[in-house]
Amino acid sequence: MMDSLKNIQNKDNLALVLHQKDVLKLEQWPLPQQLAPNECLLQAHSCGICGTDVTLWKKGFVADFVVKKPFVLGHEPSAVVIGVGSEVTNLKVGDRVAVEPALPCLKCQFCRSGRYNLCPVSNLHSHGLPPADGCLRRYYTHRSDFCYKLPENVSCEEGALVEALAVVVHACRRVRVGIGQNVLVCGAGPVGIMCFLVAKAFGASKVYLTDINESRLKMAKQLGADGVFVINPKTFNDKEMAKTIRSAIGANSLGVDIAIECTGVESSVCLAIHVTKSGGKVGIVGLGADCKIPLSSAAMREVDLIGVCRIKDDYELAIQLITSGKLNVKPLITHTFNIKDSVKAFDLLKSGTEGVVKVLIQH
Ligand SMILES: [Zn+2]
Ligand SMILES: [Zn+2]
Structure with a gap:
């Protein structure tokens, strides 16, 4: 096992797990055991929650995604790279990244024609939508070409808004x-x-x-x-x-x-x-x-x-809009919660309380 993986094996991996409609639990989740050559090992920083998460929680499904077994929520994450696979060249340990959650196959007709957001495979690998585990856990792995480095002047909090912005x-x-x-x-x-x-x-x-x-x-x-x-x-x-x-x-x-x-x-x-x-x-x-x-x-x-379906190579521009100052997402972040209080964060978002815009969960 690689050192970066070894180093986390005794760590806490608290995760927000949706078991079924209405049943949201904080629990320990298995730590990553391997890192593919093209993957990064990530330590979670912040994760936005949105209407999709609340719908999954309250209805047990969203569009064609149905909760059939317990899975980890969270599809709007920022994280810190703590390990890289042997073939990763775009990132290094210590980089802060925004993570694009859905992973297309890059082989089907849609991917080949440049419309990877329509790839049927990506529906099975859309992290934070059932059945793929999301990012509301402390440690996870992700393909490095779907992790985007945040420039110096973009915080991890802003990084957690990049998915929605994209x-x-x-x-x-x-x-x-x-x-x-x-x-x-x-x-x-x-x-x-x-x-x-x-x-x-x-x-x-x-x-x-x-x-x-x-x-x-x-x-x-x-x-x-x-x-x-x-x-x-x-x-x-x-x-x-x-x-x-x-x-x-x-x-x-x-x-x-x-x-x-x-x-x-x-x-x-x-x-x-x-x-x-x-x-x-x-x-x-x-x-x-x-x-x-x-x-x-x-x-x-x-x-x-x-x-309009999800994201198609839009992370770079989303990050550029923030880093250049063309667009300020900071005022949208109205509430942050520690993952230990994440059920409260979901309650708040669902309540429709005045003044709640973007809610982040942090680790
Ligand atoms: Zn969302
Ligand atoms: Zn594809």
Whole structure:
């Protein structure tokens, strides 16, 4: 056994394990016993938790991922390299990294055509989604080409936001946000707020947000959003709201060039379509139940509905946006918990308490 592995064999490997729907436990997890030539041995630093984790906990599944056996949660990690396999050249011991959790095969047709996020193999190796163990444990291994070194001026806390930021970078690339465009982001949770920040960094001239939660919109406003719209679910009408937004953003406004839907809620998807101008694009980032949408309106107005799946080579740009100062994710980190208190962190995230944006768990 390599020295780096030997050194941790008597260590604590506290992990947050989801056994089944509603059953979340802190327990010791087996320590890594081997390190492949292309892998790094990692010591966890911080890990973001998000709606996906809460859904897994409360429902026992998310999309096609079903909890069938106990597995470790956590797919938004930063870590420190404490060992490297014999063929690793991109990293060394002591490097701090952001970890891209899903590992594609790099052999199938999707991988070969450059769309590795669609690789069917990566669904089985998406760490933090069942059945693959995630990063809410102290020690684990990961393929080195899916670990990205954090520059000096990027903290491990910021590093834990890189996964979510990369998803958003991918979304903005998919819908081709560019200079001078008007963008509406539906939903001002962490992903929505990051969408607004990335759209701005990509050159969008105006970015607007909607949400049902006023405190989230207040934060978006403080961070420089050009306009925010509070949704009242009781009185909400998608067409009326689209009209309100169109007139608020300009007297003769034809609508926004791009809407990025981050809630997965049916009425919000409908709003996104109605508020987008003819010839525009709607990016579908939020995932909810299947829903009924005004498809003929989209078709007749040539509004493109664009699916967004995870990450495709977006970590480098996500890190660059942070390190260059183009984008500041620090204000989004509102709460941090030690892994020992991670069940509390999940309770907090689920409660929908005002002022909670991004919650990190640290080791
Ligand atoms: Zn997440
Ligand atoms: Zn593949």
